[in-house]
Amino acid sequence: MDSAxxxxxxxxxxxxxxxxxxxxxxxxxxxxxxxxxxxxPLNSTIYQPGAIPIDxxxxxxxxxxxxxxxxxxxxxxxxxxxxxxxxxxxxxxxAIIDVxxxxxxxxxxxxxxxxxxxxxxxxxxxYVESILPNVCKVNAxxxxxxxxxxxxxSAATADVNCLQSLSRRIHFGKFVxxxxxxxxxxxxxxxxxxxxxxxxxxxxxxxxxxxxxxxRLKKKAEMYGADxxxxxxxxxxxxxxxxxxxxxxxxxxxxxxVEVEYLMQRxxxxxxx
Numbered sequence: 071m072d073s074a075x076x077x078x079x080x081x082x083x084x085x086x087x088x089x090x091x092x093x094x095x096x097x098x099x100x101x102x103x104x105x106x107x108x109x110x111p112l113n114s115t116i117y118q119p120g121a122i123p124i125d126x127x128x129x130x131x132x133x134x135x136x137x138x139x140x141x142x143x144x145x146x147x148x149x150x151x152x153x154x155x156x157x158x159x160x161x162x163x164x165a166i167i168d169v170x171x172x173x174x175x176x177x178x179x180x181x182x183x184x185x186x187x188x189x190x191x192x193x194x195x196x197y198v199e200s201i202l203p204n205v206c207k208v209n210a211x212x213x214x215x216x217x218x219x220x221x222x223x224s225a226a227t228a229d230v231n232c233l234q235s236l237s238r239r240i241h242f243g244k245f246v247x248x249x250x251x252x253x254x255x256x257x258x259x260x261x262x263x264x265x266x267x268x269x270x271x272x273x274x275x276x277x278x279x280x281x282x283x284x285x286r287l288k289k290k291a292e293m294y295g296a297d298x299x300x301x302x303x304x305x306x307x308x309x310x311x312x313x314x315x316x317x318x319x320x321x322x323x324x325x326x327x328v329e330v331e332y333l334m335q336r337x338x339x340x341x342x343x
Contacts, residue, residue, distance in 0.1 A: 080181040084249040096239040101290055103235050107228035108308045111215040112206040116222050117198045139226040141165050157238050161190045182244050185335040189324050190237055196320045204312045240324045247329035262337055270330045288314050
Protein backbone atom coordinates (compact mmCIF):
# COMPACT_ATOMS: atom_id res chain seq x y z
CA MET A 71 0.00 0.00 0.00
CA ASP A 72 2.72 2.46 0.92
CA SER A 73 4.73 2.22 -2.28
CA ALA A 74 3.53 1.67 -5.80
CA UNK A 75 6.98 1.89 -7.31
CA UNK A 76 9.67 0.76 -4.87
CA UNK A 77 12.21 2.36 -7.19
CA UNK A 78 14.87 5.03 -6.64
CA UNK A 79 14.21 7.05 -9.78
CA UNK A 80 11.41 8.10 -12.16
CA UNK A 81 13.36 6.72 -15.11
CA UNK A 82 13.30 3.23 -13.68
CA UNK A 83 9.62 3.57 -12.83
CA UNK A 84 8.87 4.27 -16.51
CA UNK A 85 11.11 1.56 -17.95
CA UNK A 86 9.31 -1.00 -20.08
CA UNK A 87 10.54 -4.04 -18.07
CA UNK A 88 9.28 -2.48 -14.85
CA UNK A 89 5.92 -1.52 -16.35
CA UNK A 90 5.41 -5.00 -17.79
CA UNK A 91 6.26 -6.64 -14.47
CA UNK A 92 3.86 -4.34 -12.62
CA UNK A 93 1.01 -5.01 -15.04
CA UNK A 94 1.44 -8.78 -14.76
CA UNK A 95 1.58 -8.56 -10.97
CA UNK A 96 -1.59 -6.46 -10.88
CA UNK A 97 -3.19 -8.88 -13.33
CA UNK A 98 -2.53 -11.72 -10.88
CA UNK A 99 -3.86 -9.70 -7.95
CA UNK A 100 -7.10 -8.92 -9.79
CA UNK A 101 -7.58 -12.58 -10.72
CA UNK A 102 -7.05 -13.92 -7.22
CA UNK A 103 -9.39 -11.35 -5.66
CA UNK A 104 -12.01 -12.16 -8.29
CA UNK A 105 -11.73 -15.88 -7.51
CA UNK A 106 -12.29 -15.07 -3.83
CA UNK A 107 -15.40 -13.03 -4.68
CA UNK A 108 -16.75 -15.75 -6.98
CA UNK A 109 -17.03 -18.22 -4.11
CA UNK A 110 -20.08 -16.25 -2.87
CA PRO A 111 -23.43 -15.72 -4.61
CA LEU A 112 -24.06 -12.40 -6.33
CA ASN A 113 -26.09 -11.19 -3.32
CA SER A 114 -27.64 -8.31 -5.24
CA THR A 115 -29.23 -6.88 -2.07
CA ILE A 116 -25.87 -5.47 -0.92
CA TYR A 117 -25.77 -3.19 -3.99
CA GLN A 118 -29.23 -1.68 -3.43
CA PRO A 119 -29.20 1.64 -1.52
CA GLY A 120 -31.26 1.40 1.64
CA ALA A 121 -31.89 -2.34 1.35
CA ILE A 122 -29.80 -2.96 4.48
CA PRO A 123 -30.38 -0.26 7.13
CA ILE A 124 -27.18 1.26 8.53
CA ASP A 125 -27.67 3.37 11.63
CA UNK A 126 -24.46 5.39 11.79
CA UNK A 127 -25.49 8.77 10.43
CA UNK A 128 -24.76 8.00 6.77
CA UNK A 129 -28.32 7.10 5.75
CA UNK A 130 -28.77 10.42 3.91
CA UNK A 131 -25.86 9.57 1.60
CA UNK A 132 -27.94 6.92 -0.16
CA UNK A 133 -25.29 4.24 0.11
CA UNK A 134 -25.72 0.57 -0.59
CA UNK A 135 -24.25 -1.82 1.97
CA UNK A 136 -21.27 -2.47 -0.31
CA UNK A 137 -20.78 1.28 -0.81
CA UNK A 138 -20.80 1.76 2.95
CA UNK A 139 -18.17 -0.96 3.47
CA UNK A 140 -15.99 0.48 0.69
CA UNK A 141 -16.34 4.05 1.95
CA UNK A 142 -15.53 3.00 5.52
CA UNK A 143 -12.47 1.07 4.38
CA UNK A 144 -11.24 4.05 2.38
CA UNK A 145 -11.53 6.32 5.40
CA UNK A 146 -9.44 3.90 7.46
CA UNK A 147 -6.88 3.28 4.73
CA UNK A 148 -6.52 7.00 4.06
CA UNK A 149 -5.18 7.35 7.61
CA UNK A 150 -2.34 4.97 6.77
CA UNK A 151 -1.51 6.91 3.56
CA UNK A 152 -3.02 4.61 0.92
CA UNK A 153 -4.14 7.57 -1.17
CA UNK A 154 -0.76 9.25 -1.11
CA UNK A 155 0.40 6.57 -3.52
CA UNK A 156 0.28 7.76 -7.15
CA UNK A 157 -1.55 4.64 -8.35
CA UNK A 158 -4.36 4.68 -5.75
CA UNK A 159 -7.67 6.45 -6.38
CA UNK A 160 -10.60 6.73 -3.99
CA UNK A 161 -14.13 5.70 -4.95
CA UNK A 162 -15.39 8.21 -2.33
CA UNK A 163 -12.92 11.12 -2.42
CA UNK A 164 -15.27 13.31 -0.37
CA ALA A 165 -14.90 10.88 2.55
CA ILE A 166 -11.12 11.20 2.80
CA ILE A 167 -10.58 14.95 2.32
CA ASP A 168 -10.10 15.79 5.98
CA VAL A 169 -8.72 12.46 7.18
CA UNK A 170 -5.67 12.90 9.40
CA UNK A 171 -2.68 10.66 8.73
CA UNK A 172 -1.61 8.31 11.52
CA UNK A 173 1.71 7.59 9.79
CA UNK A 174 4.13 10.27 8.56
CA UNK A 175 3.56 11.42 4.98
CA UNK A 176 5.74 9.89 2.26
CA UNK A 177 7.31 11.63 -0.73
CA UNK A 178 6.96 9.64 -3.93
CA UNK A 179 9.07 10.18 -7.06
CA UNK A 180 7.43 12.74 -9.34
CA UNK A 181 6.81 10.48 -12.29
CA UNK A 182 3.42 11.68 -13.52
CA UNK A 183 2.33 15.18 -14.48
CA UNK A 184 -0.51 16.79 -12.54
CA UNK A 185 -3.89 15.52 -13.72
CA UNK A 186 -7.39 14.80 -12.45
CA UNK A 187 -8.15 11.68 -14.50
CA UNK A 188 -10.13 9.18 -12.44
CA UNK A 189 -12.59 6.52 -13.62
CA UNK A 190 -13.59 4.94 -10.31
CA UNK A 191 -17.27 5.89 -10.70
CA UNK A 192 -17.51 4.23 -14.10
CA UNK A 193 -15.52 1.23 -12.86
CA UNK A 194 -17.81 0.63 -9.87
CA UNK A 195 -20.88 0.84 -12.08
CA UNK A 196 -19.44 -1.66 -14.55
CA TYR A 197 -18.34 -3.95 -11.73
CA VAL A 198 -21.78 -4.13 -10.11
CA GLU A 199 -23.87 -4.16 -13.28
CA SER A 200 -21.79 -6.33 -15.61
CA ILE A 201 -18.62 -7.89 -14.22
CA LEU A 202 -20.06 -9.45 -11.06
CA PRO A 203 -23.20 -10.98 -12.60
CA ASN A 204 -20.97 -12.66 -15.18
CA VAL A 205 -18.38 -13.87 -12.67
CA CYS A 206 -20.82 -15.19 -10.07
CA LYS A 207 -22.67 -17.50 -12.46
CA VAL A 208 -20.48 -20.52 -11.80
CA ASN A 209 -23.09 -23.25 -11.33
CA ALA A 210 -23.48 -25.90 -14.00
CA UNK A 211 -25.65 -24.39 -16.71
CA UNK A 212 -24.58 -20.86 -15.82
CA UNK A 213 -27.39 -20.31 -13.33
CA UNK A 214 -27.14 -17.72 -10.58
CA UNK A 215 -26.88 -19.19 -7.08
CA UNK A 216 -29.43 -18.29 -4.45
CA UNK A 217 -28.72 -15.23 -2.33
CA UNK A 218 -27.07 -15.96 1.02
CA UNK A 219 -27.61 -13.34 3.74
CA UNK A 220 -24.89 -14.92 5.88
CA UNK A 221 -22.36 -14.00 3.18
CA UNK A 222 -23.24 -10.31 2.86
CA UNK A 223 -20.24 -9.10 4.87
CA SER A 224 -17.79 -11.49 3.23
CA ALA A 225 -19.03 -10.65 -0.26
CA ALA A 226 -18.76 -6.91 0.36
CA THR A 227 -15.26 -7.30 1.80
CA ALA A 228 -14.22 -9.27 -1.28
CA ASP A 229 -15.79 -6.55 -3.46
CA VAL A 230 -13.55 -3.94 -1.83
CA ASN A 231 -10.46 -5.97 -2.71
CA CYS A 232 -11.66 -6.52 -6.28
CA LEU A 233 -12.52 -2.88 -6.90
CA GLN A 234 -9.31 -1.53 -5.43
CA SER A 235 -7.13 -3.95 -7.39
CA LEU A 236 -9.03 -3.20 -10.60
CA SER A 237 -8.64 0.52 -9.98
CA ARG A 238 -4.89 0.19 -9.50
CA ARG A 239 -4.58 -1.88 -12.69
CA ILE A 240 -6.61 0.59 -14.74
CA HIS A 241 -5.04 3.78 -13.38
CA PHE A 242 -1.57 2.32 -13.87
CA GLY A 243 -2.29 3.24 -17.47
CA LYS A 244 -1.01 6.72 -16.60
CA PHE A 245 2.49 5.31 -16.15
CA VAL A 246 2.15 3.47 -19.46
CA UNK A 247 1.00 6.68 -21.16
CA UNK A 248 3.86 8.70 -19.69
CA UNK A 249 6.36 6.09 -20.84
CA UNK A 250 4.93 6.13 -24.37
CA UNK A 251 4.91 9.93 -24.39
CA UNK A 252 8.59 10.04 -23.53
CA UNK A 253 9.40 7.49 -26.24
CA UNK A 254 7.51 9.33 -29.00
CA UNK A 255 7.22 12.86 -27.69
CA UNK A 256 6.88 14.71 -31.01
CA UNK A 257 4.16 12.36 -32.24
CA UNK A 258 2.08 12.73 -29.09
CA UNK A 259 2.57 16.50 -28.82
CA UNK A 260 1.05 16.91 -32.29
CA UNK A 261 -1.90 14.64 -31.47
CA UNK A 262 -2.54 16.35 -28.14
CA UNK A 263 -2.41 19.85 -29.64
CA UNK A 264 -4.85 18.72 -32.33
CA UNK A 265 -7.09 17.26 -29.58
CA UNK A 266 -7.11 14.08 -31.63
CA UNK A 267 -8.31 11.56 -29.04
CA UNK A 268 -8.84 8.86 -31.65
CA UNK A 269 -5.34 9.41 -32.96
CA UNK A 270 -3.94 9.10 -29.42
CA UNK A 271 -6.00 5.93 -28.88
CA UNK A 272 -4.60 4.46 -32.07
CA UNK A 273 -1.05 5.42 -31.06
CA UNK A 274 -1.26 3.73 -27.66
CA UNK A 275 -3.02 0.59 -28.89
CA UNK A 276 -1.03 -2.56 -29.47
CA UNK A 277 -3.50 -5.23 -30.57
CA UNK A 278 -0.91 -7.99 -30.46
CA UNK A 279 -0.08 -7.26 -26.83
CA UNK A 280 -3.77 -7.06 -25.91
CA UNK A 281 -4.32 -10.47 -27.48
CA UNK A 282 -1.40 -11.90 -25.49
CA UNK A 283 -2.82 -10.48 -22.26
CA UNK A 284 -6.22 -12.07 -22.89
CA UNK A 285 -4.70 -15.41 -23.78
CA ARG A 286 -2.49 -15.33 -20.68
CA LEU A 287 -5.44 -14.44 -18.47
CA LYS A 288 -7.56 -17.25 -19.83
CA LYS A 289 -4.84 -19.79 -19.09
CA LYS A 290 -4.37 -18.47 -15.56
CA ALA A 291 -8.11 -18.45 -14.91
CA GLU A 292 -8.48 -22.00 -16.19
CA MET A 293 -5.59 -23.15 -14.02
CA TYR A 294 -6.46 -21.31 -10.81
CA GLY A 295 -10.22 -21.55 -11.32
CA ALA A 296 -10.27 -25.33 -11.38
CA ASP A 297 -11.45 -27.07 -8.21
CA UNK A 298 -10.23 -30.67 -7.82
CA UNK A 299 -13.15 -31.36 -5.49
CA UNK A 300 -15.65 -30.52 -8.22
CA UNK A 301 -14.16 -32.41 -11.16
CA UNK A 302 -16.91 -33.79 -13.39
CA UNK A 303 -19.62 -31.52 -11.95
CA UNK A 304 -19.28 -28.74 -14.50
CA UNK A 305 -18.61 -26.27 -11.68
CA UNK A 306 -15.47 -24.14 -11.43
CA UNK A 307 -14.32 -21.49 -8.97
CA UNK A 308 -14.31 -19.04 -11.88
CA UNK A 309 -14.80 -19.28 -15.62
CA UNK A 310 -11.94 -18.26 -17.89
CA UNK A 311 -14.33 -16.61 -20.34
CA UNK A 312 -15.73 -14.37 -17.60
CA UNK A 313 -12.23 -13.13 -16.75
CA UNK A 314 -11.40 -12.57 -20.42
CA UNK A 315 -14.66 -10.68 -20.95
CA UNK A 316 -13.92 -8.47 -17.94
CA UNK A 317 -10.54 -7.46 -19.34
CA UNK A 318 -11.67 -7.19 -22.96
CA UNK A 319 -14.87 -5.23 -22.32
CA UNK A 320 -13.96 -3.21 -19.24
CA UNK A 321 -10.36 -3.20 -18.02
CA UNK A 322 -8.69 -2.55 -21.38
CA UNK A 323 -11.21 0.12 -22.55
CA UNK A 324 -11.06 1.95 -19.21
CA UNK A 325 -7.25 1.78 -19.19
CA UNK A 326 -7.19 3.32 -22.66
CA UNK A 327 -9.57 6.05 -21.51
CA VAL A 328 -7.23 6.82 -18.62
CA GLU A 329 -4.21 6.91 -20.94
CA VAL A 330 -5.89 9.15 -23.52
CA GLU A 331 -7.25 11.62 -20.97
CA TYR A 332 -3.96 11.71 -19.08
CA LEU A 333 -2.14 12.58 -22.30
CA MET A 334 -4.74 15.21 -23.15
CA GLN A 335 -3.77 16.94 -19.90
CA ARG A 336 -0.06 16.19 -20.31
CA UNK A 337 0.95 19.52 -21.86
CA UNK A 338 -0.56 21.78 -19.21
CA UNK A 339 2.11 24.03 -17.75
CA UNK A 340 4.85 22.74 -20.03
CA UNK A 341 7.05 24.22 -22.71
CA UNK A 342 4.90 22.62 -25.45
CA UNK A 343 1.83 24.75 -24.79
